[in-house]
Amino acid sequence: MQLKNVKRWANSGFAGYYFAILGVFLAFCIRFTLHPLLQSGLPMTFFILNTILIALFFGYKPSLLTVVISAPLALFFFVPPYYSFNMPTPGDLFIYLSYILVAIIAVVIIEWLQRERFKAILVSRVSDSRYRLLAQASYSLRIAQSNENQNNS
Template identity: 35%
Template sequence: MHVQNARRWAPRGTRAWLVAAAALAVACDVRMLLHPFIGPFLPGTAFCIAASLVEYFFGLAPALAVMLLGLGIADYLFVPPYAAITVFNQADVVLLISYPLVTLLVIVLIERLRRSQFRAELIASVAQSRYEMLLRHDNERMLARRAIDETHRLLRHLSHHHRTFIFIQALERDALQPADDLKQHSVLPRLPNEIAPGPRFADVDPDDIQRLGKALRPGTHRVRLKTGDGASKLTECVCERFTTHAGDFLVLRIGA
């Protein structure tokens, strides 16, 4: 899989160049400390290591700068005759051929490794993002299907128990507005916005309506229901909860 941004793995800014300059200085100091012991042997090794480390952490451009500057410093300070630029001998030729080849080979391999690593991280990040999108999509589809099923169940419930239906209470404000065709407005208690009355609403004692409107929950409830002779009778009622696409509703009806 081709990823164009794979070559942009290295951090940018002045920090990379400052670290490259520091690595070059450290490599030069280390080589000067070792010079009394090893003489002109391997004059560019310290700079090759410095360029490789800079490449691994900060990318190709700072590493090439360290390599080129290190080549000049190594040839000037650590290849005999020391500190002389007028003499060009076999030692200079060996350094000019071996040091750039080895350093470039190491730098290129590290660059390919870092690009492959960054490309793998990008692909993993994209795959994770797509996986999360699929999970959200599946979750939304499952919730939508559940809401549709609950809506159908609510409709079947209302059609089956329409004669014993007292009221519906919406758990979300303004999800259900009160009906406008109520009779005997002066007799019925004032309803909150989330309650819609049913056919048996007027038969329930107003105090029970107020009580249930504030603390209704799924389960069984006992309310005072008017009978044909005008008396009140304690009656078992059932409250069920339905989750639909329009919100959550509690349906209170008469019956066990």
């Protein structure tokens, strides 16, 4: 069965974008609070967790917004040299780009899984609807046949 509306599993609207921005803010606050402890370690971990949650509940568009917002924030505040957009060391840059790649791969996988889940729900609803129509038609046919048999008797 070809279903074209499985892309619509997530509600459209501004709620997803609102929660995406709120999540980036909360992830930033948590990471900024832990910065004296973590230093340059785990610069995007909290941002990626936010991205995954947003992808899970609101779809890929708001979650990609979280990547676009959080990548420069993490680079500026949590990758040495701090508070600048100067190029970090190659090792830091590799880790930073790895985080972004992991986030994008997670978003793609979650989107694919959510679409498949929604497709299964739609197929189940269509199947249930067709079963009910078939049962109703069968019942109507039996009633018509029994009325015809009574009229012939």
